[in-house]
Amino acid sequence: MSLWLALAIGNSRLHWAAFSDSRLLHNWDSDYWTAAAIAQFAADPASAGLSIASEVSLQAPVPLAIASVVPAQTDLWQQYPAQQILTLADVPLAKMYPTLGIDRALTLWGAICSLGAPVLVIDAGTALTFTAADRANTLLGGAILPGLRLQQQALAQDTAALPLVALQPDLNLLPPRWATDTPTAIRSGILYTLLASLQDFACDWLLQEPEGAIALTGGDSALLHQALSQQNPALAARIHRDPALIFRGIPALRNWSLI
Numbered sequence: 740m741s742l743w744l745a746l747a748i749g750n751s752r753l754h755w756a757a758f759s760d761s762r763l764l765h766n767w768d769s770d771y772w773t774a775a776a777i778a779q780f781a782a783d784p785a786s787a788g789l790s791i792a793s794e795v796s797l798q799a800p801v802p803l804a805i806a807s808v809v810p811a812q813t814d815l816w817q818q819y820p821a822q823q824i825l826t827l828a829d830v831p832l833a834k835m836y837p838t839l840g841i842d843r844a845l846t847l848w849g850a851i852c853s854l855g856a857p858v859l860v861i862d863a864g865t866a867l868t869f870t871a872a873d874r875a876n877t878l879l880g881g882a883i884l885p886g887l888r889l890q891q892q893a894l895a896q897d898t899a900a901l902p903l904v905a906l907q908p909d910l911n912l913l914p915p916r917w918a919t920d921t922p923t924a925i926r927s928g929i930l931y932t933l934l935a936s937l938q939d940f941a942c943d944w945l946l947q948e949p950e951g952a953i954a955l956t957g958g959d960s961a962l963l964h965q966a967l968s969q970q971n972p973a974l975a976a977r978i979h980r981d982p983a984l985i986f987r988g989i990p991a992l993r994n995w996s997l998i
């Protein structure tokens with residue numbers, strides 16, 4: 740079985756997937772790696788302790804497809820000997836604009852490959868993004884706002900009195916909307932407005948495309964999907980959550996040859 744990896748570099752951390760030919764075996768997240776760790780992995784992949792099935796033999800260096808929205812990280816990974824950097828030119832979507840994030844393009848393509856078009860992707864990462872395609876795989880566009888942790892951090896960093904709060908101590912319980920203490924007021928403000936944004940974009944999308952699919956991915960997708968299912972169960976049931984969405988379309992990219 741020949742193994743290769745895909746690495747999506749986000750603004751918070753790394754997202755990984757292990758593939759055997761065009762089959763996605765599994766996916767996981769990690770912190771950023773140092774240059775020394777990358778060099779070590781190139782020479783001796785087993786040393787990295789990746790959680791890959793033991794029946795898979797790792798040849799050094801393991802082929803690696805990279806999609807990055809963080810230029811400093813792209814530079815760091817350029818030294819890896821068996822890498823291929825994915826670009827917008829590899830993604831078979833029409834009408835992409837030149838500065839569109841490769842993560843948004845790939846995640847949209849992944850959603851088309853797994854759910855079909857038209858589709859709206861909601862990526863709750865460092866930034867929360869909405870990205871949609873019509874039935875002809877043409878990018879319709881989307882929107883970008885600060886993600887959950889970024890909103891918490893912005894309040895804590897740029898005000899004198901606001902603390903950094905854990906967003907939801909209990910996943911199964913939405914905070915009271917009308918809070919009477921500061922941490923709960925922050926939780927309420929961030930969570931209910933994120934849910935409102937999500938519902939507003941999703942409703943607009945379904946007006947435009949009543950049969951359109953909706954996919955949700957990213958580090959905050961579990962929390963947001965859980966919160967949405969308490970507030971709007973019917974909408975939550977229509978949304979397909981898939982943490983591996985960005986990887987689903989990689990084997991079907993333009994001119995793809997398993998690097």
Ligand SMILES: Nc1ncnc2c1ncn2[C@@H]1O[C@H](COP(=O)(O)OP(=O)(O)O)[C@@H](O)[C@H]1O
Binds near residue numbers: 886889957958
């Ligand atoms: N270990 C973690 N490190 C960073 N963010 C995390 C972690 N676990 C959960 N998160 C949540 O995931 C969000 C970032 O999503 P992610 O998809 O990892 O971002 P990116 O793709 O931009 O690196 C943050 O808003 C944060 O709340």
Ligand SMILES: CC(C)(COP(=O)(O)O)[C@@H](O)C(=O)NCCC(=O)O
Binds near residue numbers: 808838839840864883
């Ligand atoms: C919007 C993003 C910052 C999201 O990055 P992420 O939260 O996944 O780390 C990234 O897709 C990006 O840098 N995009 C470029 C601008 C655009 O897509 O229009």
Ligand SMILES: [K+]
Binds near residue numbers: 957
């Ligand atoms: K992302």
